[in-house]
Amino acid sequence: MPFITVRDLTIEYSSGGYAVRPIDKLNLDLQSGELVLLLGASGSGKTTLLSAFASLLTPESGTIQVGDLDVTSLRGKERVRYRRDGVGIVFQAFNLVPSLTARENVMVPLRGARRTRSTARRRAEELLAMVDLGERARHRPADLSGGEQQRVAIARALALDPPLVLADEPTAHLDYVQVDSVLHILRELAQPGRAVIVATHDERLLPLADRIVELTPRAPGEARPPERVLLEPGEVLFRQGDPGELVYVVESGAIEIVRERADGAEELLDVVEPSGYFGELAPMFGLRRSATARAGAERTVLIGMTLREFRAQRAEAAPTS
Amino acid sequence: MLTVTVRDLQYRYRRFLIGVLITALVFGVAFIFDGVKNAVRNEATRIVDVFGADAWVVTADSPGSFLSTKVVPASLSQQVASSPGVERAAPVILGRTTLPLHSPLDVNLVGYVPRDLGAPPVTEGREVRRPGEMVVGSGVDLDVGDRLDLSGVRVRVVGRADGLRFLFGTPTVFVSLQDAQAMQFDGQPLATAVPVVGKPQSLPPGLVARSGPAAVSDLRRVIKGGIDTIDFVSLLMWLTTVGIIGSVIYLAALERTRDFAVLGAIGVPRRQVVGGLVLEALFLAVLSAVLALPISYFVSLGLVFPAEVGATEVFRLFAVAIVVGLLASLAAVRKAFTADPALAFQGA
Numbered sequence: 001m002p003f004i005t006v007r008d009l010t011i012e013y014s015s016g017g018y019a020v021r022p023i024d025k026l027n028l029d030l031q032s033g034e035l036v037l038l039l040g041a042s043g044s045g046k047t048t049l050l051s052a053f054a055s056l057l058t059p060e061s062g063t064i065q066v067g068d069l070d071v072t073s074l075r076g077k078e079r080v081r082y083r084r085d086g087v088g089i090v091f092q093a094f095n096l097v098p099s100l101t102a103r104e105n106v107m108v109p110l111r112g113a114r115r116t117r118s119t120a121r122r123r124a125e126e127l128l129a130m131v132d133l134g135e136r137a138r139h140r141p142a143d144l145s146g147g148e149q150q151r152v153a154i155a156r157a158l159a160l161d162p163p164l165v166l167a168d169e170p171t172a173h174l175d176y177v178q179v180d181s182v183l184h185i186l187r188e189l190a191q192p193g194r195a196v197i198v199a200t201h202d203e204r205l206l207p208l209a210d211r212i213v214e215l216t217p218r219a220p221g222e223a224r225p226p227e228r229v230l231l232e233p234g235e236v237l238f239r240q241g242d243p244g245e246l247v248y249v250v251e252s253g254a255i256e257i258v259r260e261r262a263d264g265a266e267e268l269l270d271v272v273e274p275s276g277y278f279g280e281l282a283p284m285f286g287l288r289r290s291a292t293a294r295a296g297a298e299r300t301v302l303i304g305m306t307l308r309e310f311r312a313q314r315a316e317a318a319p320t321s
Numbered sequence: 322m323l324t325v326t327v328r329d330l331q332y333r334y335r336r337f338l339i340g341v342l343i344t345a346l347v348f349g350v351a352f353i354f355d356g357v358k359n360a361v362r363n364e365a366t367r368i369v370d371v372f373g374a375d376a377w378v379v380t381a382d383s384p385g386s387f388l389s390t391k392v393v394p395a396s397l398s399q400q401v402a403s404s405p406g407v408e409r410a411a412p413v414i415l416g417r418t419t420l421p422l423h424s425p426l427d428v429n430l431v432g433y434v435p436r437d438l439g440a441p442p443v444t445e446g447r448e449v450r451r452p453g454e455m456v457v458g459s460g461v462d463l464d465v466g467d468r469l470d471l472s473g474v475r476v477r478v479v480g481r482a483d484g485l486r487f488l489f490g491t492p493t494v495f496v497s498l499q500d501a502q503a504m505q506f507d508g509q510p511l512a513t514a515v516p517v518v519g520k521p522q523s524l525p526p527g528l529v530a531r532s533g534p535a536a537v538s539d540l541r542r543v544i545k546g547g548i549d550t551i552d553f554v555s556l557l558m559w560l561t562t563v564g565i566i567g568s569v570i571y572l573a574a575l576e577r578t579r580d581f582a583v584l585g586a587i588g589v590p591r592r593q594v595v596g597g598l599v600l601e602a603l604f605l606a607v608l609s610a611v612l613a614l615p616i617s618y619f620v621s622l623g624l625v626f627p628a629e630v631g632a633t634e635v636f637r638l639f640a641v642a643i644v645v646g647l648l649a650s651l652a653a654v655r656k657a658f659t660a661d662p663a664l665a666f667q668g669a
Contacts (some may be wrong), residue, residue, distance in 0.1 A: 084588020
């Protein structure tokens with residue numbers, strides 16, 4: 001039985017008045033002891049997914065099951081308890097409390113969980129020693145290097161020995177010397193009884209991973225012949241938030257490009273007419289579709305092609321001097 | 322979470338110190354205001370007590386007893402004294418005059434029958450025994466033996482008494498009834514009131530007896546506007562302290578929004594975070610109150626008459642400080658409550 005099960009997870013939020021759906025019907029099974037990389041470009045939904053694992057946001061639909069617990073159904077005190085006992089988080093920007101020493105930062109979740117001061121102190125010292133910072137326990141974050149701060153953050157995440165550790169871009173602010181020790185510790189954290197999920201776009205982490213979950217749809221590298229698509233009036237070609245692989249050129253009819261607003265309304269952005277093209281940005285930058293494309297009031301014929309094919313055709317069509 | 326509170330206070334100590342010093346200054350001044358208010362309220366009781374009267378006999382149409390503007394023949398006091406229930410009665414004049422010092426000084430004038438009702442407790446020299454003599458209260462820069470012309474009457478200071486100011490700290494001088502009649506009524510044998518010891522059962526027509534507390538109320542009515550102003554200014558000062566401490570705590574809370582989000586994200590209950598903020602505000606307010614005490618001493622040195630503060634006022638100061646601390650923490654508490662834990666995932 002999987003340690004973590006994600007089923008039909010859809011997360012949607014409003015950005016600039018438009019509905020954004022970075023995670024759309026995601027299914028995932030993760031095993032205990034695994035180190036999983038969530039790989040993807042900025043905006044691909046890595047951090048959003050981590051937030052959902054941490055029960056910091058409520059998804060639009062779908063479930064996340066950690067062990068026997070349905071994380072997506074948690075509310076109020078249960079949610080606070082899960083965040084405290086069930087998950088440890090390592091943030092991109094370390095997020096240590098600047099007024100506290102390294103040891104006190106590690107003690108925060110322990111004291112929050114009503115551990116006695118002496119117990120919390122002992123545990124914090126153990127964890128700091130584990131991340132090789134025993135000698136720096138009395139230093140404040142400002143006196144620590146980025147790597148040291150990140151190791152303190154890892155120690156804090158482990159304070160209550162959670163079964164799930166989440167790390168958001170843990171190497172983003174570290175130089176290559178500091179990265180080494182942080183990666184080493186993250187790898188060691190993935191043990192039976194615990195899963196480690198790391199969101200990153202740093203491909204140096206790939207060799208560490210037991211599994212890689214790509215959140216950015218990659219354009220297929222192999223050649224693929226252009227395909228003709230016939231749409232009935234009003235039929236949708238692709239929806240906002242879908243992965244994007246092909247560029248489309250309109251042969252006949254017309255395509256309406258509409259954007260879904262957060263309030264459910266639609267905004268017509270453009271109408272693409274014969275010989276016009278659209279949809280090139282998603283495959284070019286590995287993004288999801290930023291708008292919905294559908295046929296206008298008449299039957300529409302399109303040619304869908306890879307970015308490479310599209311570029312080749314445009315080059316041929318360009319006038320030569 | 323006490324550690325987080327203490328460490329935050331240490332971390333931002335310069336800002337907190339500035340806030341505490343300014344608040345302590347305002348607290349100190351407000352505390353002294355409280356003392357001034359006490360002093361002007363208590364002076365009414367003290368001056369009325371000097372007469373040792375159970376009742377004050379005045380004309381029936383007089384609006385007040387102590388500050389009556391109506392006069393009665395001084396000889397009426399003999400009829401009053403012989404009324405049933407009256408043990409003792411003596412005419413007095415309660416008025417105002419100006420002492421011709423280097424800088425003219427407005428004073429309250431009390432004319433009384435020497436060795437009778439109205440003799441002040443003298444702390445230096447002796448009391449008035451005959452016309453031409455005067456006892457001065459605090460705030461009059463005259464020594465025993467000094468002489469001066471007062472409204473055409475030559476008087477010599479024979480004694481000094483402590484305090485005995487009234488009407489918002491105005492100093493008081495005591496002369497014989499005869500001198501007071503000369504100064505106020507061109508020598509006519511009149512009086513403004515007849516304080517009595519005992520309970521008059523019946524009085525000559527046109528006269529009424531008013532109680533001692535009514536005399537105190539009479540005096541306090543005159544200073545009510547001043548007291549209300551002090552109360553209003555005090556309220557503004559307390560509100561100012563709420564603003565000062567509130568701003569300091571709120572600015573700290575704004576800087577700590579990420580911290581609140583992180584604490585929420587790692588499962589620290591919100592009430593613990595909020596409790597820490599309230600504790601900080603309370604600590605700053607109470608510390609300000611402590612510092613306000615020595616500050617108020619130095620502020621009081623500049624007062625014309627002493628403020629009267631005691632355990633009750635100190636207790637009130639700390640009670641107000643606690644209320645100020647609680648109110649001051651509200652905006653910051655709201656900030657902490659609304660900090661979305663998901664913010665913790667935002668980049669640096």
